[in-house]
Amino acid sequence: MPRTDMIDIKEAQEVFIDCLKSRGLRYTSQREAILETFLSSMKHLTVEELYALVKEKNMDIGYATVARNMKFLVECGIADEIKVGNKRTRFERHYGRQHHDHLICLKCGAFIEVHDSNIEMLQNKLAEANDFVPQRHKLEIYGICRECR
């Protein structure tokens, strides 16, 4: 595990603890395990996958606990939900990362993360032109990735 990730995990931990405290909630061993497992993985995990990973660490935990707490991680700004179709929701790291969009391969399902500040700017202009106050957005481009051609 590279050093930068270690640091990020500690930072994120503090953010999570503060966020929980501000809502009168506690930082439990389960929450710690979920947070660490989630941040250590570089993948876009589902609750099911994360649940399995936490269990692998000899941690006795319930599915509901993982599902519930992933919601908290989202609310605390540490994770983001990725919903595609009717499939299981996946989560990606949000804390410490800049906003990005996704290229989604229709063959292999790969998520390629991209960013274009010009597009972001034009999106804001587009919203303004419609008297609309933008808060967040989702851009997904579906197609075929390099490997699948």
Add this chain to the structure above:
Amino acid sequence: MPRTDMIDIKEAQEVFIDCLKSRGLRYTSQREAILETFLSSMKHLTVEELYALVKEKNMDIGYATVARNMKFLVECGIADEIKVGNKRTRFERHYGRQHHDHLICLKCGAFIEVHDSNIEMLQNKLAEANDFVPQRHKLEIYGICRECR
């Protein structure tokens, strides 16, 4: 009902019939009722809402039939699915319309249709820069609409 819509319905009907035929499927009275009701509505309907509308016309129809055939309408290029969160899928007209994106109000749930060809162009460039062949995309901007401020 304005004249242009009447014409559009007939055109769409032909497209639908051709699409069905090419797949060895039939154009039934239920399919006709669903198509007409769908195209006559200017709203983004759910299967449930469409089902209710068709029934209002003294048409005896089942929920499953509506759901099934909305899928066909999508496959035939007449309708588009709009999925937001875990809510019911909504459908909008696709045939005869140019592609557009949505501003979605977080308060009232309104869908405002917008289009920006510059954004589209940049999206294609972005995909190309990643050796990705784009097929379609989805851009949703969430925020607060004019009426809700």
Add this chain to the structure above:
DNA sequence: GGTGATATTGATAATGGTTATCATTATTGT
């Protein structure tokens, strides 16, 4: 028009993912 093959329908069951329930356990502040 009749006939056999095939598609459609619609009531309902099954599915799949997410969320709610609730008794039990753990943690906190005093």
Add this chain to the structure above:
DNA sequence: ACAATAATGATAACCATTATCAATATCACC
């Protein structure tokens, strides 16, 4: 230590969508 409160985890409930299947309708062909 105690009372108050939150967390957990097994499971049920929920909700939208999709599958099933017997009954019905439609088609192509004779």
